[in-house]
Amino acid sequence: MKEFPVYERRVQFCDTDMARIVHFSKVLCMVEEAEHALLHDIGVPAVDRDGGFPKVHVEIDYRSPLRYRDIAAIHFRLLEVGSKSLSYGFRVYVGERLAAEGRITTVLIDMEGKSRVISDEWRQTLSEYVADWEDVGQLGA
């Protein structure tokens, strides 16, 4: 099994809200940024001229706040490769501290927005990254 490298991103001022912590929606943007970067690096672009991978299901638990200048370390694992869908687990850390964790399901679509089957070539590449990470982002746990 291959593992995605940890994706690190420094929290910017514009990621934060009036409470001086990262807004909940921005955490998801950071996870999406990691997803796109990691997929791109293995030759499965999250978006290209044939379509892309919109999200159909997201669940997330916020365990502790992210703050300006923190380095968010995003651990990303592919849990399942379906016929047209991919399911991921993620954990966001600041140092040893867990900030958020959850799961995302995304579906491959064509340019008309219809779901389509993942090619054998992409499936083979992706299959090497499928990880057993059963306890990640179990809602409310």
Ligand SMILES: CC(C)(COP(=O)(O)OP(=O)(O)OC[C@H]1O[C@@H](n2cnc3c(N)ncnc32)[C@H](O)[C@@H]1OP(=O)(O)O)[C@@H](O)C(=O)NCCC(=O)NCCSC(=O)c1cc(O)c2ccccc2c1O
């Ligand atoms: C995406 C859809 C067109 C899929 O349509 P439909 O549900 O009819 O598809 P299928 O029945 O063929 O199912 C395919 C496959 O997906 C699984 N699935 C579907 N829905 C769910 C769900 N809610 N939870 C879990 N799994 C689901 C289903 O079981 C099948 O699994 P297989 O394993 O058998 O393959 C349609 O659902 C749709 O248009 N939805 C709206 C999507 C949307 O608007 N999302 C929010 C914004 S999109 C977004 O944020 C976004 C992010 C990105 O990172 C992108 C990257 C690249 C391009 C676009 C992006 C993007 O738009």
